Amino acid sequence: MRLDKFLKDTGYGSRKEVKILIKQKRVSVNDIIVNNEGLSVDENNDVIKVDNEQVIYIKYVYIMLNKPQGVVSATFDNVHTTVIDLINDFKYLELFPVGRLDIDTEGLLLITNDGVLSHNLLSPKKHVDKTYFLETDRELTSEDMNTIENGVLIDGQLTLPAKIEKVSNCSYHLTIHEGKFHQVKRMVASTGKCVIYLKRISFGPLNLDDTLKLGSYRLLTEEEINLLKNNK
Numbered sequence: 629m630r631l632d633k634f635l636k637d638t639g640y641g642s643r644k645e646v647k648i649l650i651k652q653k654r655v656s657v658n659d660i661i662v663n664n665e666g667l668s669v670d671e672n673n674d675v676i677k678v679d680n681e682q683v684i685y686i687k688y689v690y691i692m693l694n695k696p697q698g699v700v701s702a703t704f705d706n707v708h709t710t711v712i713d714l715i716n717d718f719k720y721l722e723l724f725p726v727g728r729l730d731i732d733t734e735g736l737l738l739i740t741n742d743g744v745l746s747h748n749l750l751s752p753k754k755h756v757d758k759t760y761f762l763e764t765d766r767e768l769t770s771e772d773m774n775t776i777e778n779g780v781l782i783d784g785q786l787t788l789p790a791k792i793e794k795v796s797n798c799s800y801h802l803t804i805h806e807g808k809f810h811q812v813k814r815m816v817a818s819t820g821k822c823v824i825y826l827k828r829i830s831f832g833p834l835n836l837d838d839t840l841k842l843g844s845y846r847l848l849t850e851e852e853i854n855l856l857k858n859n860k
């Protein structure tokens with residue numbers, strides 16, 4: 629790739645700004661100061677330095693965010709803080725959330741710039757499991773739980789079989805395999821009860837890291853990234 633693109637992609641500014649860096653003789657490739665912004669570089673093998681500091685090329689990032697309430701799952705919003713606003717690193721990458729959690733839902737949200745992985749995880753054909761912890765206004769009866777497990781009609785379609793387990797009086801773990809709009813709230817609403825608190829605790833093979841405070845995030849480990857990519 630071109631040197632100016634490499635520096636732009638790694639966060640050193642616009643093409644115009646990185647051209648100035650290069651003209652100021654602050655950029656070296658394999659320890660030779662360069663002055664041609666169009667130079668072709670190998671981002672994986674060449675040693676590229678700015679002010680003598682090596683620049684590591686990161687193509688894709690995978691971030692686990694513990695989403696707080698009051699924040700929208702979007703890249704831009706005129707009114708609310710977005711989940712992307714919470715990520716202080718990698719501003720130069722075009723990050724986006726993989727799917728959505730409602731504004732009042734907390735918990736595990738994957739943030740990345742890998743469109744292919746996101747597409748695969750969200751594809752309705754893939755049935756990626758999502759587990760939620762939820763609290764309801766009133767206790768669900770065993771009949772309510774059966775209804776939720778066996779499928780309820782949402783937008784004229786029966787939801788796929790789900791798994792619900794009681795945690796305590798009005799709290800449950802629910803695992804679903806699709807991501808319809810407001811799905812958990814609507815599944816519970818079909819029993820006449822109401823979700824009063826909702827938090828996603830797992831997404832495919834990922835479990836919410838319980839050391840992450842609301843609003844904080846961390847990079848996925850190599851192992852977690854591989855699990856996600858191999859998720860069947």
Ligand code: URA
Nearest residue numbers: 730733810811812813
């Ligand atoms: N189901 C919902 O109702 N809301 C969410 O945010 C996620 C799943």
